[in-house]
Amino acid sequence: MNSNKKPLNVWCDGCYDMVHFGHANQLRQAKHMGDYLIVGVHSDEEITKHKGPPVFNEEERYKMVKAIKWVDEIVENAPYITTLETLNKYGCQFCVHGDDITLTSDGVDTYHIVKAANRYKECSRTQGISTTDLVGRMLLLTKTHHERDDEISLHKENTNNIGKDKQAQSPWTGTSQFLPTTRKIIQFSSGKAPKPGDRIVYVAGAFDLFHVGLLDFIERASKEGDYLIVGLHADKVVNRYKGCNYPIMNLHERVLSVLAYKYVSEVVIGAPYSVTPELMDHFAVDIVCHGVTPVSLDFDGSDPYAEPKRRGKFKLVDSGNTLTTSDIVQRIITNRVNFEVRNAKKEKKERDMYDKLYLQPCKNNIIISNNGSIGIPPVNQ
Ligand code: CTP
Ligand code: C5P
Secondary structure, three states: OOOOOOOOEEEEEEOOOOOOHHHHHHHHHHHOOOOEEEEEEOOHHHHHHHOOOOOOOHHHHHHHHHOEOOOOEEEEOOOOOOOHHHHHHOOEEEEEEEOOOOEOOOOOEOOHHHHHOOOEEEEOOOOOOOHHHHHHHHHHOOOHHHHOOOHHHHHHHHHHHOOOOHHHOOOOOOOOOOOOOHHHHHHHOOOOOOOOOOOEEEEEEOOOOOOHHHHHHHHHHHOOOOEEEEEEOOHHHHHHHHOOOOOOOOHHHHHHHHHOEOOOOEEEEOOOOOOOHHHHHHOOOOEEEEOOOOOOOOOOOOOOOHHHHHOOOEEEOOOOOOOOHHHHHHHHHHOHHHHHHHHHHHHHHHHHHHHHHHEEEOHHHOEEEOOOOEEOOOOOO
16 A cells, blocks of 8 residues: 555445355455455344344354454444445445345345445355355254265255255355365465464364354463464364264365454364374474363373373463354254244345346246346256
8 A cells, every 4th residue: 555545445244144254255355455444234133124133143243243354443233225424434435245135125235325326346255155054054954064075975965955946046145065275265364474482372173153252262362372373173073072063164164264363373274183292393382272161082082182281381261251153053943943034035035136137038938138148047056
């Protein structure tokens, strides 16, 4: 940025429910379109009115969005429809949204005003991740997300989809598979090595469905030193000690979820369950932290923190937050009917809008899109 130039403020807004790396990737792209990123987060009341009840409450969502590394400022209780007054109030020339569509409860595009004023820009929506999909994994207790690289499991997944009401699936947010790439990791990572003399903190865990309890923990642990390394256990390891269909997010997804937060300097992708002497020496770890949640023993019955304890480099830190991943799953299960209705309504509303915008039905079930191209009706693009 030229130091004489006024910084360019950029506006984003949304629900940011169960804040995930798709949201973080939208904020990353938006930040790169200007200098200073302001994010408006809707209240629980607004979301309930337009979409159905959120899974994370507003205090949780405000805190989590604020902690994403590309966010400079948040605005609580932002209006659902983005207006020119809002952009002007915060000195933002334009707002940025993913290339999907957001509709009010009456089916109105929430960005129609800023689009008409030419103060709207689009970034690419991250395919294969959405709150709706995560809720689905929890309700259906599926495990295919653990084996996404595996052709057999992909076939199983496709077969399981047969019979689903494809017509109701949203063309924007109906999920396809997330394809993790090294470029995405580079985009999310700070890429910075520790500076000489930095005190290195190491924590390990599942960090599944990254929530405010985990955020409070990493914030607290980061205060124990200068450079925080988060070791993520592989899916099979997590499944051994958490059971059921945990983790809900696979390792690739958890890597990006954790890297999106300000306090994290580095991530170990598939860390050993027990903190080994080799790991401690390799990263020159000064202190290993764990929260006050119970520690499961390793498969041979040993304490995974035996080595840091032996070296006098282990510390229990209290996040001051008792929320766990299974509490989040419990919220979904308790509100199962509400979420199913919410998801079905949202998908249908988007499907109808897509048909209205892009498709004019004509004879023989052939479609003419509004750019003139001809094809068969698209299902789940
Ligand atoms: N977004 C994105 N990629 C995703 C999910 C969301 O780029 N995989 C973007 C949206 O396009 C929007 C912003 O994140 O610009 C906030 O989205 P939000 O209002 O929270 O709604 P969605 O996440 O799209 O809702 P859902 O997950 O329920 O489909
Ligand atoms: O359960 P998981 O392996 O994801 O936990 C990762 C770390 O976060 C652990 O050290 C755990 O004790 C800590 N944690 C916490 N407070 C919470 C949830 C998790 O300190 N509410």
